[in-house]
Amino acid sequence: MEKTVAVVGATGAVGMEMVRTLERRRFPVKRLVPIASERSRNRTVNFRGQAVPVEALSEDNIPAVDIALFSAGADRSRQYAHLFVGKGAVVIDNSSAFRMDADVPLVVPEVNAHAIKAHRGIIANPNCSTIQMVQALKPLHDAARIRRVVVSTYQAVSGAGRRAIAELTEQTKACLENRPVECDVFPHRIAFNVLPHIDAFERNGYTKEEMKMVNETQKIMEDDSIAVTATTARVPVYRGHCESVNVEFEKDISPDEARRILADFPGVCVIDDPANNGYPLATEADGDERTFVGRIRRDFTVRSGLNMWIVSDNLLKGAALNAVQIAERLFVQ
Amino acid sequence: MEKTVAVVGATGAVGMEMVRTLERRRFPVKRLVPIASERSRNRTVNFRGQAVPVEALSEDNIPAVDIALFSAGADRSRQYAHLFVGKGAVVIDNSSAFRMDADVPLVVPEVNAHAIKAHRGIIANPNCSTIQMVQALKPLHDAARIRRVVVSTYQAVSGAGRRAIAELTEQTKACLENRPVECDVFPHRIAFNVLPHIDAFERNGYTKEEMKMVNETQKIMEDDSIAVTATTARVPVYRGHCESVNVEFEKDISPDEARRILADFPGVCVIDDPANNGYPLATEADGDERTFVGRIRRDFTVRSGLNMWIVSDNLLKGAALNAVQIAERLFVQ
Numbered sequence: 001m002e003k004t005v006a007v008v009g010a011t012g013a014v015g016m017e018m019v020r021t022l023e024r025r026r027f028p029v030k031r032l033v034p035i036a037s038e039r040s041r042n043r044t045v046n047f048r049g050q051a052v053p054v055e056a057l058s059e060d061n062i063p064a065v066d067i068a069l070f071s072a073g074a075d076r077s078r079q080y081a082h083l084f085v086g087k088g089a090v091v092i093d094n095s096s097a098f099r100m101d102a103d104v105p106l107v108v109p110e111v112n113a114h115a116i117k118a119h120r121g122i123i124a125n126p127n128c129s130t131i132q133m134v135q136a137l138k139p140l141h142d143a144a145r146i147r148r149v150v151v152s153t154y155q156a157v158s159g160a161g162r163r164a165i166a167e168l169t170e171q172t173k174a175c176l177e178n179r180p181v182e183c184d185v186f187p188h189r190i191a192f193n194v195l196p197h198i199d200a201f202e203r204n205g206y207t208k209e210e211m212k213m214v215n216e217t218q219k220i221m222e223d224d225s226i227a228v229t230a231t232t233a234r235v236p237v238y239r240g241h242c243e244s245v246n247v248e249f250e251k252d253i254s255p256d257e258a259r260r261i262l263a264d265f266p267g268v269c270v271i272d273d274p275a276n277n278g279y280p281l282a283t284e285a286d287g288d289e290r291t292f293v294g295r296i297r298r299d300f301t302v303r304s305g306l307n308m309w310i311v312s313d314n315l316l317k318g319a320a321l322n323a324v325q326i327a328e329r330l331f332v333q
Numbered sequence: 334m335e336k337t338v339a340v341v342g343a344t345g346a347v348g349m350e351m352v353r354t355l356e357r358r359r360f361p362v363k364r365l366v367p368i369a370s371e372r373s374r375n376r377t378v379n380f381r382g383q384a385v386p387v388e389a390l391s392e393d394n395i396p397a398v399d400i401a402l403f404s405a406g407a408d409r410s411r412q413y414a415h416l417f418v419g420k421g422a423v424v425i426d427n428s429s430a431f432r433m434d435a436d437v438p439l440v441v442p443e444v445n446a447h448a449i450k451a452h453r454g455i456i457a458n459p460n461c462s463t464i465q466m467v468q469a470l471k472p473l474h475d476a477a478r479i480r481r482v483v484v485s486t487y488q489a490v491s492g493a494g495r496r497a498i499a500e501l502t503e504q505t506k507a508c509l510e511n512r513p514v515e516c517d518v519f520p521h522r523i524a525f526n527v528l529p530h531i532d533a534f535e536r537n538g539y540t541k542e543e544m545k546m547v548n549e550t551q552k553i554m555e556d557d558s559i560a561v562t563a564t565t566a567r568v569p570v571y572r573g574h575c576e577s578v579n580v581e582f583e584k585d586i587s588p589d590e591a592r593r594i595l596a597d598f599p600g601v602c603v604i605d606d607p608a609n610n611g612y613p614l615a616t617e618a619d620g621d622e623r624t625f626v627g628r629i630r631r632d633f634t635v636r637s638g639l640n641m642w643i644v645s646d647n648l649l650k651g652a653a654l655n656a657v658q659i660a661e662r663l664f665v666q
Contacts, residue, residue: 148634152485152577154527154566168525172505187610192501194487194568194575194615196628196642201607205588205630227634231577231642233487235527236569242527244485244564244577255538274534277520282527295529297538301481301560309529309564 002030003331006065006089008080009072010034010045010054013162014094017320018069019045025324028332033063037072065089067331069323085121090330092123092323096208099124099216106219109325110266111138115222116329123326126220127212128318129153129232129241132291134220135317136310137247139265140258141221144304145250148227151213154235154242155198156282159314160185168236186234195234207232240282241314249304255296258306262293267317272296280311288313289321335363336664339398339422341413342405343367343378343387346495347427350653351402352378358657361665366396370405398422400664402656418454423663425456425656429541432457432549439552442658443599444471448555449662456659459553460545461651462486462565462574465624467553468650469643470580472598473591474554477637478583481560484546487568487575488531489615492647493518501569519567528567540565573615574647582637588629591639595626600650605629613644621646622654 005022009015015036022029034045034054044051055061057072057080068084070077070093077097084091098104105115106124108131116123126134137146157164164185171191174181181189188195198209206214213230235242263270271280272294280292291312299305312318338355342348348369355362367378367387377384388394390405390413401417403410403426410430417424431437438448439457441464449456459467470479490497497518504524507514514522521528531542539547546563568575596603604613605627613625624645632638645651 150483150579150632150634152564154487154568169509173509176502176506176509188614189616192570192616194570196575196577196612197607197610205607205628229579229632229634229638229640231485231579231628231640233575233577235487237525237527242529242566244529244566246483246562246564246579274530274538277530279529281521283522283525295538295564299483299562301483301562305562307562307564 002028003066004031004033005029006033006035006063006068006084008035008057008068008070008076011036011040011043012071013158013165014071014315014319017315018071018323019047021316021320021324023048025328027324027327033065059083062087067092067327069327070094071319081122090119090121090123092125092326094125094319094323096127096212098122099126100219106216107326108134108220108322109329110135112220112222113329116326125319125323125326126216127209128159128314129155129209129243130213130216130220131318131322132241132310132312133213133243133245134217135265135267135291136245136262136293136308137217138221139261140247140249140253141223141226143257143261144253146226146247147250148248149217149229150246151228151230152244153230153232154237155232156237156239156241156314157190157234158239159241165238168238172236190234190236192236196231198232198234237282238286239313239315240285240311241318242280242282243310245308245310246299247306247308248302252304253306255298255306258296267291268293270294280309282311285311285313287316289316291317335361336399337364337366338362339366339368339396339401339417341368341390341401341403341409344369344373344376345404346491346498347404347648347652350648351404351656352380354649354653354657356381358661360657360660366398392416395420400425400660402660403427404652414455423452423454423456425458425659427458427652427656429460429545431455432459433552439549440659441467441553441655442662443468445553445555446662449659458652458656458659459549460542461492461647462488462542462576463546463549463553464651464655465574465643465645466546466576466578467550468598468600468624469578469595469626469641470550471554472594473580473582473586474556474559476590476594477586479559479580480583481581482550483579484561484563485577486563486565487570488565489570489572489574489647490523490567491572492574498571501571505569523567523569525569529564531565531567570615571619572646572648573618573644574651575613575615576643578641578643579632580639580641581635582639585637586639588631588639591629600624601626603627613642615644618644618646620649622649624650
């Protein structure tokens with residue numbers, strides 16, 4: 001029953017979490033094959049107390065593995081995923097390369113695990129900000145049918161990778177010491193600032209990140225009638241995406257019903273105790289596998305509406321954990 | 334034509350900006366009377382190159398001034414504002430104490446300057462996050478009638494005062510040096526975090542800050558049909574509130590029309606050039622008197638809707654500048 005597992009992009013922020021998550025969840029790994037770009041050739045990855053050498057990604061050297069977890073960017077996924085499939089692997093791809101392809105399942109296991117079985121070698125892991133949102137929306141949609149969602153995000157820098165994490169630290173130090181700030185990963189200073197800009201702009205004025213939240217939500221929820229409009233922003237937080245989510249429903253649903261329904265949904269934890277300053281926080285979601293929901297209250301401006309605050313670790317449920325959970329559904333359960 | 338001006342709370346974050354703004358805008362000040370609590374008794378305030386001694390606020394010692402700019406918290410406004418009015422002053426109050434009182438005008442000069450003349454001694458300065466929002470909403474409402482607004486804020490710590498600014502710096506240093514973080518002003522760590530909690534919680538699950546955006550918007554815009562629902566969050570930014578604002582209109586309005594209308598409105602500056610990473614930023618609004626609007630794009634989920642990103646310096650247009658502008662309308666123009 002043990003499987004050979006490749007992690008492509010193993011030295012990146014998400015890849016490192018994929019390796020840790022495989023270990024933490026005792027995924028039945030026969031052999032781990034960490035793969036990264038040429039410049040990571042001499043590095044190793046720690047797995048189960050061992051230093052496993054990183055292999056260089058190359059078309060001439062595609063290993064035969066059972067599962068390949070990809071998190072090396074959309075270009076590399078487009079170039080290499082099919083080669084891994086050709087060697088017999090199921091690819092679980094964390095990039096945006098195949099997410100909207102009709103023959104590629106886009107899966108959040110708690111929401112649409114059934115879609116996995118239709119795969120033809122590639123299964124796509126959704127965008128981080130979409131995963132945590134649909135995890136909270138799905139049970140509410142089943143209960144009261146969602147008409148429209150207006151979401152604004154507060155996204156951590158780790159979603160932009162390891163260099164972005166280092167840039168936040170460097171810029172923060174520079175600000176505190178009154179030194180000039182250098183921008184490399186982000187187009188403007190992120191330290192003590194907010195950037196309403198994640199991924200590239202499209203012609204309609206939205207960013208790709210915003211359109212992912214629109215399109216991926218409909219695909220995962222399997223309901224094109226759910227209207228979503230999104231504004232995505234980067235905040236100076238290391239880990240944990242926050243989302244302010246306004247939802248209009250077809251049927252009436254009270255905050256208490258919503259709390260009860262959410263508390264029963266797998267992977268969701270309700271923290272909603274304003275009297276004791278209890279609400280989801282990025283710092284408390286950091287390192288936690290769950291998606292936290294709170295600040296649930298009626299939106300009085302529509303017939304049936306709720307506002308809520310959704311937080312999850314973007315590197316775990318938003319990326320590595322969700323990918324490993326897909327692998328578990330495929331091979332373990 | 335010169336006036337005697339008291340600034341009550343002159344050593345606070347907003348009070349200091351009030352003094353600077355009076356000087357920068359060459360308000361015709363005959364004599365400045367900086368007033369603060371007992372513990373600031375031996376301090377001075379710099380005004381036009383002079384160190385002006387701070388007087389202690391006391392019921393036994395209310396000075397006779399023409400204008401009193403209050404920014405010392407709602408409790409002090411409730412206790413002292415009428416005493417200043419009794420001595421002949423017009424009080425422009427930055428606290429929430431009187432904002433919703435029927436006989437107190439609540440004024441953003443570009444939006445409803447005409448309301449000033451009905452005052453009976455007290456004029457209220459709106460909440461920071463409301464001021465910048467209504468400044469952008471007003472011309473759009475006049476053009477296409479606003480039905481509903483869904484707003485999520487990204488608010489700077491300076492809105493919580495000088496101790497909050499110091500707390501962000503201290504906590505940030507502690508995080509970078511792996512030292513334990515101390516929370517005093519905020520209920521949770523604000524460094525590298527987001528707190529969906531500004532001001533106290535009300536029984537309906539909203540914070541007072543959120544309800545201010547609902548109620549003050551309707552009062553300033555003089556239209557109770559404008560439905561507003563708000564989620565307000567604190568981000569680790571020193572100065573400059575950002576707002577993600579979704580607006581549904583009665584009539585059709587295109588992003589281009591909105592840009593044109595906003596660019597013509599006093600105090601508003603449109604920065605909307607995604608191709609060159611041009612959008613409003615807290616760091617660029619810091620120290621600027623204008624309110625910046627960008628990321629203007631159609632919301633495709635409603636018949637006529639726009640998303641936009643509104644940023645302004647919360648201590649200037651959001652507080653000190655707006656108060657001084659009210660004083661200018663009263664006495665200068």
